[in-house]
Amino acid sequence: MTRIAIAGAGLGGLTLARVLHVHGIESVVYERDASPTARVQGGSLDLTVEAGQRALHEAGLTEGFRAIARPDGQDLLVYDHTGALVLRKDTPDEAAPFERPEADRPALRTLLLDSLPPGTVHWGQAVTEAVPLPGGRHRLRLSDGTTAECDLLVGADGASSRIRPLVTPEEPVHSGANAVSLNIPAIDRDHPALSERVGRGSLMVIGVNRALSAQRSGDGSVRVNLTVRGGEDWFTTSGIPFDDPAATRAALKELYAGWSPDFVELVDAATGSVMQVRVAALPVGLSWPNVPGVTLLGDAAHLMSPFAGLGANLAMLDGAELALAIAAGTPIADFEATMQARAAEAAAESAANLEVFLSPQGAARVAELMAG
Structure with a gap:
């Protein structure tokens, strides 16, 4: 064989x-x-x-x-960076439950x-x-x-x-995007207002040349991703101290200064390590x-x-x-x-x-x- x-x-x-x-x-x-x-x-x-x-x-x-x-994880909320809702997609009870x-x-x-x-x-x-x-x-x-x-x-x-x-x-070559991933372990218990803001599925907030998203997981945690347009060396040239999670979160908040605090608070709520991803593609x-x-x-x-x-x-x-x-x-x-x-x-x-x-x-x- x-x-x-x-x-x-x-x-x-x-x-x-x-x-x-x-x-x-x-x-x-x-x-x-x-x-x-x-x-x-x-x-x-x-x-x-x-x-x-x-x-x-x-x-x-x-x-x-x-x-x-x-x-219900198919639910989606899309806002602009000022906090204005631009799209809401809820999964109706009568929808095909296993469409996506x-x-x-x-x-x-x-x-x-x-x-x-x-x-x-x-x-x-x-x-x-x-x-x-x-x-x-x-x-x-x-x-x-x-x-x-x-x-x-x-x-x-x-x-x-x-x-x-x-x-x-x-x-693979760099795509021109870089992402930082954070985690909020127990959002329902520790941050009920933020939990309601995220909803049952995913939240996307879109600004100019950058985005913030939050996605609920089945274990009660929420993964927060911040994506920024920049070169392959962005992680070393951004000035963000990625070896210090607390200092990184503070620097990321500065990076998103001018955005609605309703969404930047997700960065504050995150704990633990910070994951860096240079988005690449073949x-x-x-x-x-x-x-x-x-x-x-x-x-x-x-x-x-x-x-x-x-x-x-x-x-x-x-x-x-x-x-x-x-x-x-x-x-x-x-x-x-x-x-x-x-x-x-x-x-x-x-x-x-x-x-x-x-x-x-x-x-x-x-x-x-x-x-x-």
Whole structure:
């Protein structure tokens, strides 16, 4: 039986492993994290019917997903920086409850992990190098000093993929946006007024060349993201002391001076560490000629900015469709062509949306975009 190695235990890699398992095909997932809880896995995701939810259907996990999904998380409030409401989208009781519901990324990852045979994921073993062998096989060098060989290597290892260079020399480039992520652990208990302001789902506040968003998670926390247009060196040239969370929050409030205090108070309420993200993307429409014995999915194949909200959806659909192709004996090149065409459309949308969210025109353009 063909030995399939998957680099990366994110949602895409785990979906691939699960759908393969459903079809009686086993795989090994190599993951750099020491355990499932070794680092923060991110906030809430909205899974579309045609992508993320379709992937979970192929994985046989629809009921498990519905148990953790939050249909009311689809609610959306959009304000301009002065506090004027420009768009409100509530989820009516009669709406399709699972059209695009929110689900916490850690809960989704746990759902997928629990569906795999024990030992499928090798924790603390990142693929650091892959050496091509005759016949399309690869010898993997792992971060714990061991090696392994495989007939098919799948790079599901994200933006900084170690597998991508096997198929293309392209690397992500900075998008012109930088994001700072904060967390309010128990907003209902500690900040009830702010909780009401955020609502049941997501809040977006749009200014000139910057944005602030807040998104509720199922554990009662709210993730606050501040996104600013700037160069790749913005984190070092901004003057913000990112090694000191309290001083960082104070500096961020200054950065958003002139904004309504109703929203800047979200920065005050945050506690704990501060996450910095240089928003990067691979070229829109990236493709490569098929290389025997290796392929990519998710961010490794088509990293894009988060402004279309499709990254996790596409990664999961990639994983499911690749597994179905393997099970059916369909050429990997056919899977790649379909994935690349789909990703090109989404990446173009994401790049265009970034320009809208961080435009000089501000909230009016975002409201027009989100109302559709």
